[in-house]
Amino acid sequence: MIRVSVVGAAGYSGAEAVRLLSRHPGVELAGLFGSPGGKGALFQDLHPDLGGASGPDVVPFSEEVLLSGRPDAAILATPNEVSAEVAPRLLATGIRVIDVSGAFRLKDASLYPAWYGFTHPAPSLLAEAVYGLTEWCGDELEGARLVANPGCYPTSVLVALKPLAALLDPSQPVLVTSASGVSGAGKKADLAYSFCELAGSYKAYGVGTHRHEPEMRQELGFASDAAFTFVPHLLPLVRGILSTIHVTFDAAATDAAIAERYAAAYAGKPFVKVLPAGRLPDLKEVVVTPRAHVGWKLLAGGRRAVVVSAIDNLLKGAASQAVQNLNRVFGRTETEGLL
Numbered sequence: 001m002i003r004v005s006v007v008g009a010a011g012y013s014g015a016e017a018v019r020l021l022s023r024h025p026g027v028e029l030a031g032l033f034g035s036p037g038g039k040g041a042l043f044q045d046l047h048p049d050l051g052g053a054s055g056p057d058v059v060p061f062s063e064e065v066l067l068s069g070r071p072d073a074a075i076l077a078t079p080n081e082v083s084a085e086v087a088p089r090l091l092a093t094g095i096r097v098i099d100v101s102g103a104f105r106l107k108d109a110s111l112y113p114a115w116y117g118f119t120h121p122a123p124s125l126l127a128e129a130v131y132g133l134t135e136w137c138g139d140e141l142e143g144a145r146l147v148a149n150p151g152c153y154p155t156s157v158l159v160a161l162k163p164l165a166a167l168l169d170p171s172q173p174v175l176v177t178s179a180s181g182v183s184g185a186g187k188k189a190d191l192a193y194s195f196c197e198l199a200g201s202y203k204a205y206g207v208g209t210h211r212h213e214p215e216m217r218q219e220l221g222f223a224s225d226a227a228f229t230f231v232p233h234l235l236p237l238v239r240g241i242l243s244t245i246h247v248t249f250d251a252a253a254t255d256a257a258i259a260e261r262y263a264a265a266y267a268g269k270p271f272v273k274v275l276p277a278g279r280l281p282d283l284k285e286v287v288v289t290p291r292a293h294v295g296w297k298l299l300a301g302g303r304r305a306v307v308v309s310a311i312d313n314l315l316k317g318a319a320s321q322a323v324q325n326l327n328r329v330f331g332r333t334e335t336e337g338l339l
């Protein structure tokens with residue numbers, strides 16, 4: 001059994017991780033933690049949906065208490081600055097860390113002040129951290145000490161775009177419109193995220209400033225001045241991300257050639273479902289599942305296409321991908337606890 005502690009266990013993505021891990025046949029929950037000054041939570045109150053299943057209660061985080069649970073791994077579903085401080089100390093004790101925040105996703109430490117608002121306290125770990133877009137990871141994930149779980153928007157964009165990257169015309173822009181349910185912002189109480197402000201509305205935000213943009217550029221191999229435009233939108237739903245991506249190919253493509261690219265990337269990968277040519281995904285097909293769905297429509301002439309992907313931001317965009325990564329780190333079947 002892998003003993004796993006979750007920090008941020010009562011947050012939106014942490015609670016999803018706890019739900020998955022509590023049913024995982026190869027995992028024992030070693031400890032659940034909330035903020036040091038917080039009230040914690042009883043396991044049954046955290047997850048009444050688990051029908052009375054028992055597990056550790058959520059207690060205020062302290063490293064000593066976490067270590068006393070003798071975990072093999074910790075999932076950090078905490079704010080970026082918290083993960084950046086806590087992960088190095090846990091790693092030093094031999095615990096493997098899967099960080100759901102953005103604290104270890106960027107390889108270039110100099111980007112953190114501008115995009116994340118803090119100077120990175122452990123820049124030497126950025127090179128070591130495995131960027132855990134699981135379907136694109138090879139052997140580096142097996143036995144990794146530190147996994148940087150991808151952001152929710154980047155997961156939705158990268159699964160759709162990476163297989164086609166070699167076909168793109170580098171002189172043409174890539175335009176991404178993504179819409180996320182409000183749980184993407186976490187459980188914070190803020191007027192801007194309240195029901196009355198959001199219900200019945202739809203708006204763009206963070207254009208040119210969203211911290212997921214440098215992450216996507218990094219993973220697509222796009223320079224900081226490449227014509228890549230990412231426009232996130234807030235969708236008045238609880239969960240789900242739909243990304244619509246406009247691309248131009250170097251030469252006219254065919255549906256068969258695109259289908260072949262996707263098949264090469266995702267054959268035998270159960271959590272990415274590629275739809276038949278011309279069929280585009282719908283949020284309701286993926287919400288509350290660990291899957292990403294990808295579809296495309298080739299436009300007249302074959303040089304341009306619209307690619308659409310859909311995920312659940314709290315699952316494939318956070319907790320279920322963290323469990324995929326946990327399984328791979330410990331040499332278990334990637335799908336364990338998720339099917």
Ligand SMILES: NC(=O)c1ccc[n+]([C@@H]2O[C@H](COP(=O)([O-])OP(=O)(O)OC[C@H]3O[C@@H](n4cnc5c(N)ncnc54)[C@H](OP(=O)(O)O)[C@@H]3O)[C@@H](O)[C@H]2O)c1
Nearest residue numbers: 008010011012013034035038061077078101184186187318
């Ligand atoms: N929401 C998403 O769709 C999503 C997707 C991918 C990645 N992420 C990333 O995952 C992380 C968590 O996001 P979330 O949306 O789940 O946030 P959230 O709902 O706001 O939950 C944050 C959790 O962190 C805990 N926490 C805060 N400060 C702490 C500290 N100093 N020590 C220990 N625990 C602390 C909170 O404890 P209390 O319960 O005591 O307040 C809470 O449980 C963030 O870095 C976020 O960017 C989120």
